[in-house]
Amino acid sequence: MARIGIFDSGVGGLTVHRAILERLPGLDTVYLGDTARLPYGTKSGDVVTHYSLRNARFLASRGIDLLVVACNTASALALPALRESLHLPVLGVVEPGARAAARATRGGRIGVIGTQSTIASGAYQQAIAQASPGSTVTARACPLFVPLAEEGWTDPEDEVVRLVARRYLAPLAEAGVDTLVLGCTHYPLLRGAIARELPGVALVDSAEAIAAEVGALVGATDPARPADHQFFVTDTPERFLGVAGRFLGRTVSRAEHVDV
Amino acid sequence: MARIGIFDSGVGGLTVHRAILERLPGLDTVYLGDTARLPYGTKSGDVVTHYSLRNARFLASRGIDLLVVACNTASALALPALRESLHLPVLGVVEPGARAAARATRGGRIGVIGTQSTIASGAYQQAIAQASPGSTVTARACPLFVPLAEEGWTDPEDEVVRLVARRYLAPLAEAGVDTLVLGCTHYPLLRGAIARELPGVALVDSAEAIAAEVGALVGATDPARPADHQFFVTDTPERFLGVAGRFLGRTVSRAEHVDV
Numbered sequence: 326m327a328r329i330g331i332f333d334s335g336v337g338g339l340t341v342h343r344a345i346l347e348r349l350p351g352l353d354t355v356y357l358g359d360t361a362r363l364p365y366g367t368k369s370g371d372v373v374t375h376y377s378l379r380n381a382r383f384l385a386s387r388g389i390d391l392l393v394v395a396c397n398t399a400s401a402l403a404l405p406a407l408r409e410s411l412h413l414p415v416l417g418v419v420e421p422g423a424r425a426a427a428r429a430t431r432g433g434r435i436g437v438i439g440t441q442s443t444i445a446s447g448a449y450q451q452a453i454a455q456a457s458p459g460s461t462v463t464a465r466a467c468p469l470f471v472p473l474a475e476e477g478w479t480d481p482e483d484e485v486v487r488l489v490a491r492r493y494l495a496p497l498a499e500a501g502v503d504t505l506v507l508g509c510t511h512y513p514l515l516r517g518a519i520a521r522e523l524p525g526v527a528l529v530d531s532a533e534a535i536a537a538e539v540g541a542l543v544g545a546t547d548p549a550r551p552a553d554h555q556f557f558v559t560d561t562p563e564r565f566l567g568v569a570g571r572f573l574g575r576t577v578s579r580a581e582h583v584d585v
Numbered sequence: 586m587a588r589i590g591i592f593d594s595g596v597g598g599l600t601v602h603r604a605i606l607e608r609l610p611g612l613d614t615v616y617l618g619d620t621a622r623l624p625y626g627t628k629s630g631d632v633v634t635h636y637s638l639r640n641a642r643f644l645a646s647r648g649i650d651l652l653v654v655a656c657n658t659a660s661a662l663a664l665p666a667l668r669e670s671l672h673l674p675v676l677g678v679v680e681p682g683a684r685a686a687a688r689a690t691r692g693g694r695i696g697v698i699g700t701q702s703t704i705a706s707g708a709y710q711q712a713i714a715q716a717s718p719g720s721t722v723t724a725r726a727c728p729l730f731v732p733l734a735e736e737g738w739t740d741p742e743d744e745v746v747r748l749v750a751r752r753y754l755a756p757l758a759e760a761g762v763d764t765l766v767l768g769c770t771h772y773p774l775l776r777g778a779i780a781r782e783l784p785g786v787a788l789v790d791s792a793e794a795i796a797a798e799v800g801a802l803v804g805a806t807d808p809a810r811p812a813d814h815q816f817f818v819t820d821t822p823e824r825f826l827g828v829a830g831r832f833l834g835r836t837v838s839r840a841e842h843v844d845v
Contacts, residue, residue, distance in 0.1 A: 361632045362622050367735075369821040372621045472732045475627075485752070488745045561629040 326550065327543050328353040330384030331393045332377070335363040336565055337471075337510030338395030339572035341418065344536035345393070350548040354555070355387045357585070361559035364471060365398040366440025366509065373442065377403035381411055383585040387555070393539060394418065397508045397531065398440050401448035414542065421538045422506045422531030423452035429527040430504040433460040436497040436526075438519075439508030441466045449508050463500040467493040467512075474511040475568065481517035490515065494522040502526055514571070556580035586810065587803050588613040590644030591653045592637070595623040596825055597731075597770030598655030599832035601678065604796035605653070610808040614815070615647045617845070621819035624731060625658040626700025626769065633702065637663035641671055643845040647815070653799060654678065657768045657791065658700050661708035674802065681798045682766045682791030683712035689787040690764040693720040696757040696786075699768030701726045709768050723760040727753040727772075734771040735828065741777040750775065754782040762786060774831070816840035 331342055335358045342356055357380050359365075365373045377399045381392055392415045394400045394407065400417030407415045426435050435457065437449040444466040453462050469489050473479065478486055497505065504527040507513055513530050520528060558565045562580040569577040591602055595618045602616055617640050619625075625633045637659045641652055652675045654660045654667065660677030667675045686695050695717065697709040704726040713722050729749050733739065738746055757765060764787040767773055773790050780788060818825045822840040829837040 361628065363627075367623075367824070368621065369824070372820050468736050469729070469732050469738075472729050476728050478729075485745060485748050488748070492745070560632050564627070564629070 326351070326353060326546065327390045328355065328388060329391050329393055329539065330355045330357070330387065330389030331395050332357040332359065332380040332384060332399070333395040333510060334358070334365040334399070335360045336568050336572050339569055340510050340513055341393060341395035341532040341535060343573050344532040345539050348536045348540045349543060349546045351546040351550040351552050352543065353553045355384055355389055356554070356556045357384055357583070358558045358565055359585070360565055364440070365396055366442050366471065367468070368442060370402040370442070370446065373399055374403040374406045377407055378410055379585045381407050383557070383583065385411060385413060389413065391416065391539070391542065393535060395510060397510065398443045401443045401446040416535060416538060418531040418535045419448050419452050421534035422508060422529055423449060423456045425529045425531070425534035426453055426504050426506045427457035427460070429529055430457060430460060432503045433457065434463070434500065434502045435460050435504045435506070436463045436465070436500065436502035437506040437508050438465050438467045438493065438497070438512065440471070441468055443508055449506060453506070463497055463502055465493060465496055470515055471509065471511045474514040477571070479514045479518065481521045486515070486518045487521070490518040490522050494519065498523055504529060506531060557583045559583060559585060586611070586613060586806065587650045588615065588648060589651050589653055589799065590615045590617070590647065590649030591655050592617040592619065592640040592644060592659070593655040593770060594618070594625040594658070595620045596828050596832050599829055600770050600773055601653065601655035601792040601795060603833050604792040605799050608796045608800050609803060609806045611806040611810040611812050612803065613813045615644055615649055616814070616816045617644055617843070618818045618825055619845070620825055624700070625656055626702050626731065627728070628702060630662040630702070630706065633659055634663040634666045637667055638670055639845045641667050643817070643843065645671060645673060649673065651676065651799070651802065653795065655770060657770060658703045661703045661706040676795060676798060678791040678795045679708050679712050681794035682768060682789055683709060683716045685789045685791070685794035686713055686764050686766050687717035687720070689789055690717060690720060692763045693717065694723070694760065694762045695720050695764045695766070696723045696725070696760065696762035697766040697768050698725050698727050698753065698757070698772065700731070701728055703768055709766060713766070723757055723762055725753060725756055730775055731769065731771045734774040737831070739774045739778065741781045746775070746778045747781070750778040750782050754779065758783055764789060766791060817843045819843060819845060
């Protein structure tokens with residue numbers, strides 16, 4: 326049975342963990358949240374790559390067979406360095422998300438939202454252009470979406486949530502996008518508010534997109550097998566454990582602190 | 586002429602830099618923004634102390650005479666460790682802010698707002714109780730204020746700003762505070778919005794409070810002297826330089842990257 330390593334800047338990557346296990350129950354996983362240095366979305370390519378390599382080396386030392394980069398910013402900025410440095414298959418969320426958008430679009434108008442660093446990198450824009458030649462791409466950074474989700478302010482009826490979503494998404498509505506990639510692990514928590522501002526637009530969750538590609542690589546798993554799930558964080562575990570449930574959909578009872 | 590070292594998790598400490606130089610022109614300064622690991626306000630005491638010690642050791646190696654901890658979270662969590670480890674006077678913003686609040690209050694009802702880690706530490710609550718025995722303290726974490734300020738959404742007429750300020754500050758209004766400590770370097774940028782929700786309440790800016798105490802330690806300076814100001818950051822300088830002006834009130838033309 327394959328053992329999958331997953332890293333993220335913090336807790337958001339648990340949405341990817343969840344999507345992978347819904348599709349592949351029985352799989353062993355090792356998760357690392359770099360909570361001492363989060364967020365990655367406002368930091369430079371150099372720094373994000375440096376942290377990503379350290380995360381990846383730790384996971385490689387735990388005997389994984391495949392590395393999943395759950396963080397969109399790390400996927401956008403650090404994938405070439407990770408692939409060069411590791412002797413393992415490495416999957417990021419950007420390419421699966423772009424391919425899913427290419428399949429979903431009806432009119433060839435694709436939007437993507439993400440952190441400042443993800444959008445500034447142009448990685449999604451480039452991947453979508455490759456996966457869907459001829460489509461037009463409208464990209465927008467939404468810096469307040471992560472703190473809103475971490476504060477638990479996600480209800481589409483909440484006036485703050487509604488106003489922030491409207492301000493960020495208005496340019497995408499004006500561009501007439503028919504498909505929108507949620508290019509950050511936190512954004513699926515705001516799906517309701519995003520859908521409200523962009524009615525009829527297909528929302529692509531890159532967590533689900535990468536889970537499908539992991540499934541294609543790993544093949545069938547045995548759901549009856551008792552799977553082993555390990556969680557590590559670089560800051561103390563308390564805050565991670567406190568919010569993990571919101572992202573994973575079930576309680577995480579134990580996470581171990583590690584310096585990487 | 587004394588040389589002052591100032592560190593912060595990022596750009597916010599420039600409000601302290603600015604307040605010190607307005608009071609003490611001609612003073613030499615060395616500023617370090619730990620932009621590769623910001624923010625500190627959501628991280629544990631262990632991690633914030635670890636980063637603070639590394640920042641302080643770098644500044645000590647630059648020949649400073651006095652260390653100013655501009656970051657409220659680092660001041661709240663790491664001051665004892667810094668004082669133990671450095672052979673220099675170390676000033677944090679918490680105690681000056683608490684003393685300024687004690688002087689400002691008329692009815693003994695003091696509020697304090699800050700990051701999650703600052704408020705959870707209880708450092709302000711304790712310092713206010715010491716500086717103003719018999720006063721009551723109401724404390725509240727305001728996690729969205731930092732991202733709002735960094736996004737540049739600070740106009741009190743902005744509906745998002747107004748609604749977020751109202752939600753966070755309503756418990757302070759209900760408690761009838763007459764004085765409020767702005768316990769985070771970013772909050773003075775939201776002063777207008779905060780004042781609107783708490784009319785008649787004295788707002789204490791801990792940047793100004795610490796500048797007064799630095800002045801008392803350093804004595805008079807020569808405003809005609811050409812002063813030397815050095816800026817260092819742990820991530821690449823571009824983003825720091827881009828927003829520094831908003832916090833410092835004048836352009837920063839050069840910052841050097843450093844690993845600490």
